[in-house]
Amino acid sequence: MTRTGARGTLSPLPIPSTQLERYRLSLRQQSRAQLPGAHLVRRRGQSLDFRELRPYLLGDDIRHVDWRASARHHRRAEYLIRTFEHEAQARILISIDPRGSMRLPESAPKLQLALWLAEAIAYIAARSGDSVAFHTLFGPDTGSVVETGRFVTRSSIRRVLRRVAAATTVPSRLSLTSVAGASPPGSVWLIVTDLYFEVDADVDRLAAQVCNAQHGSRWTIVVDLDSWPCEELLLGRGLRRIDGPGLGGREPRLDVTNAALEDVKERIAVRKTRFHERARAGGYDRPCWTWPASSKPAPAEIFHRHFFDDPTIKRLLMKDGSS
Amino acid sequence: MIYLFGAFIATLVVVYMARPNFRRTVTSAAIFFHDDLAAASASRFGWSPPRPTRLFYIQLAVLVLLLLAVPQCHVLLRSGPESPLGIWVIVDRSASMTTMQQGGTRMQRAVAQLESLLGKRWTRGYCVKLSTFDLELRDVRDDLHTVADVMREATSLSPRALGTNIALVERALKQPRRNRPNECRIDSAVVITDMPAPPWMDTAPKGDVWIDVSQPVGNLGLTDITDTRDQLTGKVERVRFRVEAFGDIPRDARLTVTWPGGAQKTFAVQPWVGPAAVVELKPDVPGTYRIELSPGGAYHYDDRAEIDVPAAEGLRVDWQVGQRDWLQRLGWKDAPRDPDLRVLPASALVDERPAILVGAGYAPSTSVQPIADFLESSALLTALNFDVAERAGMHAAGALPAGFEPVLRGRGGAVWIAQRQDPPAVYVPGLPLDGEGSVPRFSSTVFFNAARWILQRRPLPPLFTLTSPDQPEPIDTRIALHPAEGNTARTPRSAGSLDHGVSRATTDDPRPRAVWPWFFAAAAAIFVVERWLGLLAGVQ
Numbered sequence: 001m002t003r004t005g006a007r008g009t010l011s012p013l014p015i016p017s018t019q020l021e022r023y024r025l026s027l028r029q030q031s032r033a034q035l036p037g038a039h040l041v042r043r044r045g046q047s048l049d050f051r052e053l054r055p056y057l058l059g060d061d062i063r064h065v066d067w068r069a070s071a072r073h074h075r076r077a078e079y080l081i082r083t084f085e086h087e088a089q090a091r092i093l094i095s096i097d098p099r100g101s102m103r104l105p106e107s108a109p110k111l112q113l114a115l116w117l118a119e120a121i122a123y124i125a126a127r128s129g130d131s132v133a134f135h136t137l138f139g140p141d142t143g144s145v146v147e148t149g150r151f152v153t154r155s156s157i158r159r160v161l162r163r164v165a166a167a168t169t170v171p172s173r174l175s176l177t178s179v180a181g182a183s184p185p186g187s188v189w190l191i192v193t194d195l196y197f198e199v200d201a202d203v204d205r206l207a208a209q210v211c212n213a214q215h216g217s218r219w220t221i222v223v224d225l226d227s228w229p230c231e232e233l234l235l236g237r238g239l240r241r242i243d244g245p246g247l248g249g250r251e252p253r254l255d256v257t258n259a260a261l262e263d264v265k266e267r268i269a270v271r272k273t274r275f276h277e278r279a280r281a282g283g284y285d286r287p288c289w290t291w292p293a294s295s296k297p298a299p300a301e302i303f304h305r306h307f308f309d310d311p312t313i314k315r316l317l318m319k320d321g322s323s
Numbered sequence: 324m325i326y327l328f329g330a331f332i333a334t335l336v337v338v339y340m341a342r343p344n345f346r347r348t349v350t351s352a353a354i355f356f357h358d359d360l361a362a363a364s365a366s367r368f369g370w371s372p373p374r375p376t377r378l379f380y381i382q383l384a385v386l387v388l389l390l391l392a393v394p395q396c397h398v399l400l401r402s403g404p405e406s407p408l409g410i411w412v413i414v415d416r417s418a419s420m421t422t423m424q425q426g427g428t429r430m431q432r433a434v435a436q437l438e439s440l441l442g443k444r445w446t447r448g449y450c451v452k453l454s455t456f457d458l459e460l461r462d463v464r465d466d467l468h469t470v471a472d473v474m475r476e477a478t479s480l481s482p483r484a485l486g487t488n489i490a491l492v493e494r495a496l497k498q499p500r501r502n503r504p505n506e507c508r509i510d511s512a513v514v515i516t517d518m519p520a521p522p523w524m525d526t527a528p529k530g531d532v533w534i535d536v537s538q539p540v541g542n543l544g545l546t547d548i549t550d551t552r553d554q555l556t557g558k559v560e561r562v563r564f565r566v567e568a569f570g571d572i573p574r575d576a577r578l579t580v581t582w583p584g585g586a587q588k589t590f591a592v593q594p595w596v597g598p599a600a601v602v603e604l605k606p607d608v609p610g611t612y613r614i615e616l617s618p619g620g621a622y623h624y625d626d627r628a629e630i631d632v633p634a635a636e637g638l639r640v641d642w643q644v645g646q647r648d649w650l651q652r653l654g655w656k657d658a659p660r661d662p663d664l665r666v667l668p669a670s671a672l673v674d675e676r677p678a679i680l681v682g683a684g685y686a687p688s689t690s691v692q693p694i695a696d697f698l699e700s701s702a703l704l705t706a707l708n709f710d711v712a713e714r715a716g717m718h719a720a721g722a723l724p725a726g727f728e729p730v731l732r733g734r735g736g737a738v739w740i741a742q743r744q745d746p747p748a749v750y751v752p753g754l755p756l757d758g759e760g761s762v763p764r765f766s767s768t769v770f771f772n773a774a775r776w777i778l779q780r781r782p783l784p785p786l787f788t789l790t791s792p793d794q795p796e797p798i799d800t801r802i803a804l805h806p807a808e809g810n811t812a813r814t815p816r817s818a819g820s821l822d823h824g825v826s827r828a829t830t831d832d833p834r835p836r837a838v839w840p841w842f843f844a845a846a847a848a849i850f851v852v853e854r855w856l857g858l859l860a861g862v863q
Contacts, residue, residue, distance in 0.1 A: 100351075101351035101353075101354075102351070103351075104350065104351035105350070105351060106349065110351065194351065196351060196352060196354060196355075198354055227351060231350045231351060231352060234348070234350070235348055235350060236348075238346070239344055239345045239346065240345060240347075240348045241345035241346065241347045241348070242348060242350065242356045243347055243348065243349045243350075243353060244349050244350045244351060244353025244354070245351065245353060245354070246353060246354035247353050247354065251347075252353075253345045254356065260356075264352060264355045264356060267355040268352060268355055
């Protein structure tokens with residue numbers, strides 16, 4: 001135990017690959033176009049997937065003329081050519097917040113669930129032919145983004161995630177310089193954090209980056225990890241010497257009462273509201289994963305409940321439907 | 324002391340309870356606990372009851388152990404300082420410890436063994452009680468606290484011309500060892516001797532050691548001197564010297580006797596029956612005879628002896644019956660005062676002095692007086708012809724004094740011969756009859772059987788005396804022929820080891836042991852564990 005949170009070994013994702021594959025296939029049978037919300041739009045291009053017929057324009061490849069359809073076309077002088085889907089490689093950038101607050105509570109660290117979410121999404125994306133990159137949200141800019149490429153295995157994903165989990169957060173500085181380069185237009189930026197930033201400036205900077213990403217046609221998802229219900233129960237009531245990340249050596253001694261806890265809860269809400277107010281200008285998804293009010297929460301149970309039921313995650317993993 | 328310590332503990336408890344107990348809690352939302360919340364609670368002061376946590380019970384255990392230690396400490400202060408652990412060294416200083424082996428005496432070897440034994444194991448706080456034994460067990464010192472002190476006392480010991488009484492050591496070791504405060508607390512006993520360890524040492528308590536310093540060496544020695552005397556006159560007729568060889572039997576063993584006049588005669592010691600031979604001497608004149616045995620061997624106290632053969636003085640008799648000519652005929656002296664024997668009529672009063680009561684005499688006839696019963700084991704019937712007795716015409720005794728028992732009786736309860744054991748007295752039918760024939764011989768046999776039976780208990784001057792604890796020096800006829808001292812060829816056998824010298828509590832004197840240091844140690848250990856658990860749990 002340290003002031004910055006747990007440094008223990010994080011467990012691998014307790015979901016077998018077969019279950020993830022079944023989940024992926026079930027979602028691939030659905031189209032996200034039928035669901036509200038922001039989503040990735042696939043571009044037209046050359047592939048074997050037929051998209052539409054359109055009138056021939058100068059410069060089109062004569063080999064794509066559909067003579068049979070042109071004969072049935074009501075405009076005799078107009079030829080129709082076949083167009084195909086452009087199967088561009090989708091990109092998902094997963095930013096993980098590795099700060100000390102993410103390593104708590106000890107019984108179910110938020111970083112643990114963040115890594116599990118990253119591993120599951122990376123595995124499903126790789127099975128779907130998309131590329132994934134991991135980004136360390138705090139720390140030095142150099143080396144904050146790690147590519148995984150396509151068709152990766154879970155072991156290779158875990159190897160990369162171990163590097164992310166072990167990344168140093170000193171200096172505790174928001175690292176956003178590499179985000180724009182690692183998430184081209186049309187990509188997805190998935191941020192997993194608890195938003196317990198030490199200073200409001202970091203909140204504002206991240207919110208501004210989210211806005212910019214939206215303007216660059218990027219689908220931004222901020223997974224808000226909220227462990228306060230659990231930690232409130234663990235705190236209890238009475239005389240407490242508070243320890244945790246971000247105190248800078250101070251150890252506030254206080255009498256924890258209901259009023260004090262309400263005050264803390266309000267401050268957390270203010271912090272998150274501040275982010276939301278500044279980031280929603282561009283429109284983004286913010287699913288909230290909430291820890292149960294239990295003194296011994298089960299991390300696997302929390303993950304199962306949110307990963308398989310969260311509509312935003314489902315939408316992210318669905319097939320892009322035709323328009 | 325106890326009140327002071329109790330007040331100290333109470334103060335600690337008060338301080339502990341009055342002190343706010345802030346439980347350390349780690350939370351990811353720590354940055355949202357601002358100083359304004361802390362300021363609101365910093366001034367809080369109040370009594371907080373101990374929380375029933377694991378740490379609370381551990382701390383309570385520490386307090387209980389401390390409270391238990393306090394009265395224990397008090398008891399120890401009252402009982403005074405603990406006596407040091409001690410060894411009881413019992414050294415054999417009997418005559419056989421003068422036996423020469425390997426160029427030195429066994430006593431010298433015993434002292435060397437003692438020094439080696441103590442030198443290896445001596446630690447601070449030991450003390451030694453030193454005793455010796457031969458025919459008596461004698462304490463020398465019981466407050467020896469250094470090896471040098473022990474060796475100084477042991478070196479000053481010298482063997483005495485006495486025998487060895489192991490039973491004294493056995494009784495001493497088996498007795499509860501009563502220890503007085505500030506004296507040696509006897510935990511181990513070390514017996515150093517030239518005798519093999521007796522069987523009871525195998526079951527002796529651990530810590531008791533028997534060290535046999537002997538090594539088998541050859542020896543030839545006198546082991547016994549017996550004499551044969553005339554019971555009536557006390558004259559020494561023969562003296563037998565028993566000679567025993569321990570180890571090889573020397574072929575040229577001889578006994579040289581120096582007569583009172585200075586004449587010497589040498590006897591060859593033979594024949595040997597096993598390891599023993601007997602030389603018989605007939606001392607023809609009274610006086611002191613000096614006997615020397617050669618070759619002697621490793622032990623010298625049994626190589627020579629002096630005996631004093633007393634002159635045979637006539638028997639002193641108080642003759643109060645008729646026929647006084649018997650005094651001259653027997654060579655007895657008439658001594659009405661201080662007699663060895665009194666001859667009285669049966670009607671005379673019998674006092675505490677030895678006496679023969681003489682009856683009415685014999686009236687031989689051809690008629691038979693059948694014997695009714697007799698005391699078969701009585702020496703008074705030795706060599707008597709019962710057929711003659713039935714025709715001897717013995718008159719029955721009248722009322723005999725108390726203490727007499729019949730030895731020979733006729734029909735109708737007629738007592739013919741009777742005896743009294745203590746003081747010795749005999750009733751006989753009459754004085755010896757003159758003349759030849761079976762009845763006169765019978766009457767003489769009865770009379771002299773009675774005289775011998777009474778006079779055999781007469782104390783005669785011994786030929787020699789043995790040394791004793793009161794007179795341990797062998798001078799003149801006081802010699803040191805104690806049994807088994809000359810047996811120098813025994814196989815040595817030691818028993819026990821000081822390595823097993825664990826503390827042994829005596830049965831009736833259990834020594835109080837200080838328990839409070841263990842309470843303190845346990846409290847300290849639990850306190851360390853409590854602090855460690857507290858550190859892990861984040862509780863101050």
